[in-house]
Amino acid sequence: MENELDRIKDILKINPKGLTIEEVSKDLSLNRATAAKYLNSLVMSGQADLRELGRAKLFYLSQRLPLTNLLSLASDLILILDKDLFIQEANDSFLSYFSVSKEDIKGRQLEHSSLASYFSKEQFALLKEALDGSGRTFDFRMEKAGETQYFLMKFIPLVFEAGSRAVGIIFEDITEMKRYQVALEERVMERITELVIANNALEKQIQEHLRVQNALKESEENYRRIVETANEGIWVVDPGYNVTFANWKVTDILGYSQDELIGRNAADFLFPEDIQDHESKMHTRIEGNSETYERRFRRKNGSVCWMLVSASPVKDNAGEFRGSFGMMTDITDRKRLESELEQKSKHYELLLQTSTDAIHIIDKNGNLREWNDAFLSHLGYSANEAASLNVKDWDTQLSLNQVRERLESKQVKCIEFETCHHRKDGSLCNVEITATSVTIDGEDMLYASARDITDRKFAEDAIKKANKQVSLLTSITRHDILNQLTMLEGYIGILKKQLGNEKFADLIQKEENVAKTIHSQIVFTRIYQNVGVQPPQWKQVKDCISSVLATANTGDITIVIETGNLEIYADLLIEKVFFNLIENALRHGERVTEIHVSYRRTGKEVVLAFEDNGIGIPGQDKERIFTRGFGKNTGYGLFLAREILAITGITIKETGKVGKGARFEMTISECAYRFGNSSTE
Template structure:
């Protein structure tokens, strides 16, 4: 049981602290003391999780007392309610652990607000067992790396924790759920079913699984008991919820294991042991990754583990094992107290079926593209013949009316010709893997392909690189060509970039006639405008492959301005 010492002569303050402790949901044994001498004795005799003092450090015994306390190994957090600001003499004696918090209690309301915030945090994170810190960090690293929604509730269905995936799924912030219950966000029927499962779990200690539907999607939800590490009491319920396409099955093909900075196994889950054909975790614990894998795979693995330790960031990769394909996430395990990376959790998911499906789609796409290419080639040959005969007919025609008809036929045939040419470009969108591309180099190259005699093309994009479809070059070609063709009397085309929240904006603007407001979105529709009406439609499709967006935001009469919005992670400036 956790013990707290409250060293205070004020009964009202004692009552306030007691109420705050009760609201934490923790099982706490408070000790009250009004005598400094008795308090000093208790501090050295008992193991306290927290000491709240209404006396200053000087009144308790000064820096000498603090040093004596630290030398004894009593790493217990202190909260001082002194009515004074922290002083130099206090600072000198509190440079090492434990943590000392000073609160000026002249404003009672503010004091209570501060205590309500920091007492639960200390009780949650303070622990004298370093191994438990690591276990908590491992658990947090694992649940934050999962693709499933994971959250925890207590016996009363009050929320205790939610992982990032669950918060993303429901589109809410973690702050909204603090001190709130399940019934605050769900219908009476949903709450009745959920609370019934929680009561059953606390009563039997058994895992519970249930399938349910929401918003047309099917989910499987698993309730798992969370037990106290000391006495095995059930103290909470962990709920894992994941989407499933099959009402009778649920994807559990996930392996996870934890290694230290030297790639030695610290932990390994049951599924990963099954894949490796072992039934005893002890065969792996303490042994190195390289003992079980070939040299080439070991080098890549240790390199990624080292990078996670250096950066503290999650990394991803894909690998093959035999005929199977896997995706792997390297997630940092950070010490709860110091935030230092102490280990790495690796979560490996079998994606063989996905890869086989991708391969089948690629092969089917190749065959369709081959058929399209042959058909397009034959049609273009016939269109060339047709256009030739139309030219000959027009040249030998003396009837003015017939000439008009022939000219319209030639124009229609020419449009068909260019539309067929467009299908060659469009069929290549998304076929090749997106890649990092130098924007300035693409702009310079496409500008050189176009005739722009008296038009200055300014490239102010510097070292900007974009992660996009390999057809990105056509985006800049078409934007420049569109300005030259339809901008009217323009003298310059400018490409530049500007930072925006959560990304960067790449602008292409000219000083021509601009786009009327009623056409700003219509110009991106297939078939709109002069010629084939496919250039800007093609641009938007190419950019959308990697989540980039384009809009026209210029002022009619002053020039066109096309803005390409590029989210974080999709651009680089180095």
Template structure:
């Protein structure tokens, strides 16, 4: 590498001694060299990456470059990395590649690749790829290394590399893909196991077309039916069904359409003539365009399930006990005769009859006209779909006068042949859920109302209305916290006129007690009992106090206290928003006043050239009101015609970021009376948080006679 001139060494030394940066002028003066010479050497250092440059206005400031050694960077990589020069001598190697070849750094660094522990890469095939990389091509290949303890697989990348002196080299990167290769091998092993599982399990796996013709049969068919798979493929499922059952099975299969099914009983004949019953489950198979193409089915022999059926009868007794004691009302009705055959205890209590007096009766003989819509809801849809249907809740008035919300669910029950035989009706009392939803809706409505509140007083009044409705208290009041802990009542409900007059303002110890939430008596009205107080806090400081009390009970119910706590929490949230908005409004008004009293003309211009803001000084100088200018085009309204094309073009370049704004310039503007006034302008580009240009702020001093504008 060519040595640096003496001046470059001195420049680097001066920059290191001045880490805050130096300009070209500073360096040329410091080193007593020509400014052009200093600039040329700095450009050389900038290109080589040994210095960095930042621009401040028109000045260029240079800093020492912050570099990280290449050897440290490549050691952060989990891949093996080796860097070779044009003679294939190893220049750098990270720890990972040294670990792969089980060598020390001294065994490889500075040695030709063929004489080092990386000699495996000196294979003729790899050598050819290295030559391609030296010629500028990227090379990616998979390689396998054999070493004691097993095989290693790598994805090798050979990349062309350039050194600081411009000489070519290569970088070899080894990505360890051993785990991936092992996973692929494991996947192939698992696929083989799955294939063996399909062939060895006790169930038969079938693939049938839309006409129920077998396209695949697993080998287990020979053990269970006596037929080899090739004896069944191409034949219809119905060919193996006993003749007396074929019509019924065909109708049942036709009713499935393209829906999935499970536990479908299909009678089949063994090759020996023995009748068997198979239980099948199927998943519909669709082709690429979504047309139904048949089923994938799994079936098993359930002929000898009589032992299991005895266990099922025991479970039926157990389940009957459960159904009898659940709180939901359960009714079972025959589809054919329309008669009810089962009521659980909750259903009997609901209709008011004994089991012996209800069983065998039709709907009209059991339920009154007001209950028929509830009981029959969804039944027609269920019969059509042959699947469960859940109806919306309906209000029903009980004999004690209370209104309950009941929800009905209809479930079809099939008989032994698979046909629908019973309708199971379950009626659930969801009154508690409905009331909880109503309470949640009230809280949501409160949040929406608070969101529209324009000030703290309005927000606190809204909270008081909600407290009276949700908590069920007899009286409530809300106080705003003022200076020095003084309380000022914002609103109150349920107080007598005398009590209301006595507690409009509270200060001193009584105010401190209320703010601390420790009061036991309602302010101004000692007849109220069970008083509770909630302090509304924002930013760690109390902003308001909510007080509620009851005349009828000694304590407000727990549900009421919980509702008041929620209201206080919502009030605290909205108080933060309102106070923040108030702070922003005050700051905005202060900024507006600053603009209006400024002694210079200030205007804001959007990227499309329309006027967004003009301060009072500018309006007075031009003879316009601000409302006359806002939204108008700056150039068409205020720029003289002779200057307009050039200045509009300059403005577009500014908004596109193609050129920086000029410094202080003289220009001309058209006043409302048609005259021109001279202005000394200073322009500033406005950007958003993402750095995009959103407009221009221009300020100017009225300087007398008109001048040519420049942007």
């Protein structure tokens, strides 16, 4: 494998502009899959780079400066860390400035070295990001020997020759650079003076000048390499705004090659409507001012690219303007998110204002903070008047303490309740409130939606009154019918005694049976008339069964209740259901000695079970027992039980086995059961 990798690197050296997988495969007589594997291996190890041109992928050797050359050529303070942030190298400038020896720090993890105090926690975190390719630059100030010195501290992603990741930290001493420039000018002046005074020193001065010039050239090349590998877009324009330099990041962002960028005017990459502002910014640069701003660029494919531009003027030694230096960060994704958030905000505002419900937001002091048009219409206030309203001005029942309790409890997800609102004109209206807690700008508030239910409340009251009248009428009518049936049954009894003819006796018996059937049906209507009349309530199962047992004659039968603090949402006649289930076990179970009541969870539902150890119910009767009129007694008990349970969506079925006992299972949905506060559920 090493031999093949060397062959691929050799052919990539010959073709610095890059080769495709097919070209490498063809030139080295390798199959395409093998060539692709080796090329990707070189990219992963950092020895090669990949660039996509359309659908084609070009591979070329990475152009990185060897670590030893970097340390020997750089005048900055340089520290090299491996992927675990262990110190691997430091140049002499670094060691001297921080007064440490290489033996003291090399091989130590930066966080546990004597240098740790110079780095913040955030910078340690960003060092790890730099290992993943995200370089950073920081301003760094240090007090030393009574003087303040300024640095640019740069985190630069690196790759060792073996392919492992590393990070370089460069301290660019700006103060020393200025001093060096001044010293250099003084030295040149001294050399010129000496040249006039002593002609014999001319050759020596020329050689010194060449040495300094070469050093500066090498330093420039070093800085250029750093700029080329920076993760931020960097370009330089001349006084005519023509591009004179652009690093790889700029070409990557805009989609142009360096040849296509160099020499073109910066305005060529902008949209026409942005040109005027661009020229204004360049004028600011000519005046010697730096600034940071957002700019929209046009990529080669015509698409929009947003950049955060940090631009500074470039001047020569005489202070003349020579162009502008710009660092650019691609913020296209951020701008897109900002645009989407703005659109969503407008959408939600439209929903708020077009809602027919009176939507409003109040703070912990009850002050009205936000509202929609429907809220103003609901109460009859203007927007100016609403700005000074407090909840006590319109709600006759909700107190300020209740508002604070709901906010401070941190448990308000969504609550519904009814209250009464006082309008500006003095009228009252019943409303249904849906409220939840929200946090706006760090402040807890109550978001509420009010719906006028005055007409519904009037209708409910009317229905209640009508039901009351109907109930009274049916009660009187039933009483009169029962009185007449009693008289009829008495007359039938007299006829049975006076008529001895068997022919008439059979007819009289049938009449008596009909009268009894009518009697039982009338009694049933007395029980059933109250089903659903009152709204359902939360009932604790254990308490309901205990109430039933207090009036039922269970004899020696053992009743086991294992329902904990289970509560169900059911009609007020739920106790009648439990009574019928227990009575059926006592009446029809024949050999029942124990009745067991329990529950179990099945997914989001709860199954409440009543079971006994009697004779059980035959398979053909398991469904028929719930039909009206079936059974040996009245025939209405289980029919009535199913109807009462159905009011709140509870279903019931019989699942016992013949010979082992009856088992009635009631399935309760998640919205119709809960557990009391003392429960451990």
